[in-house]
Amino acid sequence: MLQNQSLIPDIKSIIATARDKAIRVVDNERTIMYWNIGKRIFEEEQQGKDRADYGTYLIKFLAEQLQPEYGSGFSIRQLERYRQFYRIFSIASALRTQLSWTQYKMLLVIDNHDKREFYIAESVKNNWTSRQLERQINSSLYERLLMSSDRDDVLAVARNEKQPSDARDIIKDPMYLEFLGLKRESSYYEKDLEQAIITHLQDFLLELGNGFSFVTRQKRIHIEGDEFFADLVFYNRILQCFVIIEIKTHKLTHQDIGQLQMYVNYYDRVEKLPHENPTIGILLCANKNDGVVKFTLPENEKNIVASQYGLYLPSEKQLLEEVKKELENFEEKKQ
Known part of the structure; x- marks a missing residue:
């Protein structure tokens, strides 16, 4: 023996x-x-x-x-x-020795130089497999990040030339959760979506962005005799803060925003250590009204983010329409 x-x-x-x-x-x-x-x-x-x-x-x-x-x-x-x-x-x-020939073949079909450089930098930094790189290209990660940030910032963060300063630098809107296997025509509850995320946690962390690690689900919060439960809690080592995710399978309401704000306040005052940064809250919702989000939260609020999720990947045409819409909104705000 x-x-x-x-x-x-x-x-x-x-x-x-x-x-x-x-x-x-x-x-x-x-x-x-x-x-x-x-x-x-x-x-x-x-x-x-x-x-x-x-x-x-x-x-x-x-x-x-x-x-x-x-x-x-x-x-x-x-x-x-x-x-x-x-x-x-x-x-x-x-040539990056960290990249396989299979990954290079995927990169060759990308015509845009900045877009290709972004995927190279992210693949090397995050040690993506070929499957993970394929998924990120197919889910249009580069374009989605451009919706909330400019080209130079997106590339700088990917190359480690700049550290993200707030949630919008790394959190995507929309998020695509096609890997959960939930059909969009099916009726399901928030607990079903939460369980599917836990089952496919590795893929969900990849979709969330850089630096995330899972902490707990259904975090019990006691407030003077009342009990509340935060759906999912993560920690981001880049931003050095807790990240609370609340899942809503309906259209976002101002009450949902208020609930998440309470959880964020609790973590900031009870759980957060002195050296850590303020807690971030993400409302992962099936649909949202950006105006409701804007007027429910204080001006210049950076720590509460509403991100709409999709259960299927968009077509290239749909994505280009979204990018065009975001650019038009940006130009209107500048004027």
Whole structure:
């Protein structure tokens, strides 16, 4: 009988770590190989620039020569992708070893330079998997953050050049919770939505933003003999404060805002330590009237945020319409 029961788990952990490292090394070498192939194709293409169709001919010729021996990774489509890879990331030292080839393929289809740089910075900073990066691109994270902040601020926070100063720098509006698996045509209670969030906590933390960790659910608050229950409590290490989330499956009312304000006040006066920043409250609601939010809260209130949630991802057209609407509102306020 083994004297040390941790021997097997320890060895399994060593094997898993070595395998993961080997996979990353192989993937990084593969990424560099594709970059070098793209570079060589581009250089050869430039020599025949006086022939308009030379690039097309070259890719087709290479595919015919390489694919039979090396497989589908050297098809016309893939070779064109390697050339594009080099053209977008033309400096080898700029390649991020933390990113896999699968992630680079997702980034190649993003035409906007700032948008691509944002996803690169966020992927590296948060150690996103390929699946997480895909989800954030598909849920239009960059555009949603632009609705509440300007381009330079969004990029600065992503690159760690600036620390968020208030809740609106990191909390998205709207939030998309398609990963919960709740159908929008179904009838459900707030406790159902809360339970679904707990079940899919990792995905919800990703949607919430950077620096969040879960503290508790249904936090009991005693106030002179009365009991109240805050739905979800998180802590944000970047902002160094508690974050209380109240879930409302109906259209937001001023009473909902008042209830959350009471929970925030309680945390500030009872739970918060002296070195911590004021508590943030998020009302996660099915629908809201921004005017009601504006006139219920004091002017310049930064610690209560109403964020509308969606149970499905928007189409690109819907998202562009929302961005256009936000920009128009912003211009009206400036005038």
